[in-house]
Each structure stands twice: as C-alpha cells, then as structure tokens.
Amino acid sequence: MVQCMEGQDVVRLVHATLDRGQIDFQNLCTFKDQLGYGERDYYYYYKKRIGDANASVQAIDYSKDVEYMLEYMAESEERKLRGQAQPTEVRDGSNGSSATPLSQWPTHARKPKQIKGGMKMGRGCLKGLAAVAKRSKSQSQKMKIQFSENMGGPYGDNRRTFVDEVVLLTKQKAPLIGVSYWRDVSRHVKEDIAECIMDHWDLETTKNPKKKIWKVAMERYKGWQSALHAAYKAYNSYDKRIKNKPEDIDIMEWHYLKKYFATRQFKSKSSNNSQNHKQLKTSHLGGSKPFSQWSWEKRDPVTGAEPCLLEIWRTTHSTRGGEWTDEVAESIYEKVEKHEANKAAEMEQLKAAFRQELMGEFETLMAPYRQALLPEHTPETNTNTIVDEAGSTDDNIVATQIVHSQQLAK
Secondary structure, three states: OEEEEOOOOOEEEEOOOOOHHHOOHHHHHHHHHHHOOOOOOOOEEEOOOOOOOOOOEEEOOOHHHHHHHHHHHHHHHHHHHHOOOOOOOOOHHHOOOOOOOHHHOOOOOOOOOOEEOOEEOOOOOOOOHHHHHHHHHHOOOOEEOEEOOOOOOEEOOOHHHHHHHHHHHHHHHOOOOOOOOHHHOOHHHHHHHHHHHHHHEEOOOOOOHHHHHHHHHHHHHHHHHHHHHHHHHOOOOHHHHHHOOOOOOOHHHHHHHHHHHOOHHHHHHHHHHHHHHHOOOOOOOOOOOOHHHHHHHOOOOOOOOOOOHHHHHHHHOEOOOOOEOOHHHHHHHHHHHHHHHHHHHHHHHHHHHHHHHHHHHHHHHHHHHHHHHOOOOOOOOOHHHHHHHHHOHHHHHHHHHHHHHHHHHO
16 A cells, blocks of 8 residues: 655555565555655665765665666766775685675575676576476476375475475565564465465375475475575675675565564574574485485385385485494484384284284184084994994895885885
C-alpha cells in the first residue's frame, strides 16, 4: 500500500497485490514515478570526500536519482584513483574489499567473483536453467521424482534438478523480512510453493507430496539464511556489506537482515547452534549428496531393495579404499553392528520360545480329539493269527463260490 499526499487534506491510498519476487528497490522507485509522487525514505548514499571538499548525504526519491548516484560514484572513484601519488597494492588474498583473511573466511560465504574480460567469473546465483533444458530435451512438462522409503528424501537422476527448483521457488516466494524460522512463513506461501512444484513434477504416486516438498523447502530455507549470515560475517563494516550484497536478495531485505543479524536474539541462537555443531564427534565424506541418494545408488540391482542404515553409514564414513574417516566412525559402526547381532540372536530365541509354547498349546488343544478318534477295543494281533488268516484265505474263496451257486439254483 502506497500513501500519496496531494495536499494538506487530500490523501489517496493505492492498494495492489504483487508477487514478492517483483518487489525490489528498482520496481518501487519506478512505481512511485508512475504515480507521479516522491516519498522520502531511509535509502541514502554517501558522497565520499575528495580533496578538501566536504562530504554530503543525498536522498533517493526517484529512479533518476539512482542513475545519478551510480554515475557520480563511478566518477568519484576514477578521480580518487587518478589523484593518488603511489599505486595501490592489490593482493590476491584480500578477498576483494573484505578484511577477513582466507583462513578465517566463513565456510558458507561466497567469495567475491574475479572479473576477467569485463565479465564476472563463477556460477552465480541459481536460475533454474537445468530444469528448463531437461524438459525441453524430454519434451515433457512433468519430470519424475521419487522419495526414499528409508531416508524420506528425494533420489534419482532428477534429484538435483528437483531440489534446485524447490530452492528457486522458495527464494522467490518465501519472505526474509519479519521471518526468523520456516514455521513463521504463512500457509498460503507454502501452498503456493507446493502447487508450483506439483504442476511441473510427477508426484501422483507419492504419499503426502506437499509435506515432502515442504521438508525440502524448510531445510533449504535454513541453509539460505545460514549462507546470508556467513556473507554478513565475512565483512566487518557497513559499507563493505552493502557493496558485497548477495545477488539473490534485494537491498531492502539485505538492510533488514543486517539489522536482524546484529540483534541479541539472533546472536544467542547462532551461538547455541555453533556449540551444538562443535559437539559432533565425526563427519561423513558424502559431500552435498544426501543419504537418500546414496541409498538409491547402493540399492540391489535385481530386487531394487535399498541397503540398511548401517551399510549407508559405512559407505559415507569410509574412503574408496575401505579406510574409516576416523576412529569414532569405526567405533560407532562396531557398536551398532554388535547391537544388531545381539538383537538378531535375541529375536531368534524369542521365535524358538514362541514356537515351543505354541506347539504345547496345540498338543493340549488336540488331545481330546485325538483320543476320540482311537477305537474302544483294539484286538491283539500276533504272528500266529496272521498266519491262520493267510491259511484260511483259500477256504473262504471256495465257500463263497458254493453259496453263490446255491442262490442261482433257486
């Protein structure tokens, strides 16, 4: 909502619904120009002193002021360099304008890109071009993705592309201002992210697809905030932080985050996270590849069954030569393996005891029926009886023939 003052008593309010991805500093300035009004806000730029001239602060009201600022700063820098008597020494280990040494550079902070031939070298921020190329090659708008039953994460040939699209949509739609945790993101933003993903990915056979998408988005949102905080710590002054603003956010969000990262609440949370991370006794060698992808790559080629968690631990904590990363990882594996073996032995004992108890109850239940099936008087049989019966067989046949002849005569 923009408030436009047209005099002492006339106030006009303009209300419009815009996508978060379209709200940046340049668009706001353009929007004000289109309305024909200027609004003095907190965006200023500092004119550096040259020679004996006094420094001054100029306010930015319109887009033309931004263009003038850029032109002025370029001329100012050029004049300052020409006025120096001694050449400026530039070191490769200076990391651009940062005073932070390479050995103390935050792990998640992006280093300033080197410029070669007037162009910046490096990958740059995520643009989602891989997904567009794959859809164009396969001639299908929906690509397939699967989730691991053991690990719960995505896996397959399209796993990296799927995660990149979730990250891209999360950065475009999830706000940074006024949000400390993923749970603070509004419900309709999460629904919008999930629906956009489901429109371009085949998730019909996936159980609870939205929850799985939100889990990936939550982890990547936390990683995004961590990377921004690392970029904040890489520079020790306001000017250097403004100059080295991350490419995937605008100036308003970066200005807010700089204030938020300096609050006592965030410093306490960051300190707790750092202490918890230091308590890790071992680390894996899996790199950025998730365990769900490792499980999919190690599945049985015939049955398609995924390996157990113990096998995944061994794969991600040992080198290609079979050596463990450290003694802690090996010790944990041996303890869990011994526990699983004892658990299997106990399970076999329980099965044997259950089987014996079940057979005893079955014998007790069938005893009356078995007794009823037996004859009341069982004749004694011996060898003599069998011989007598065998000897009288011929007599019985003759007697039977005589009786049959008498019946025919009658």
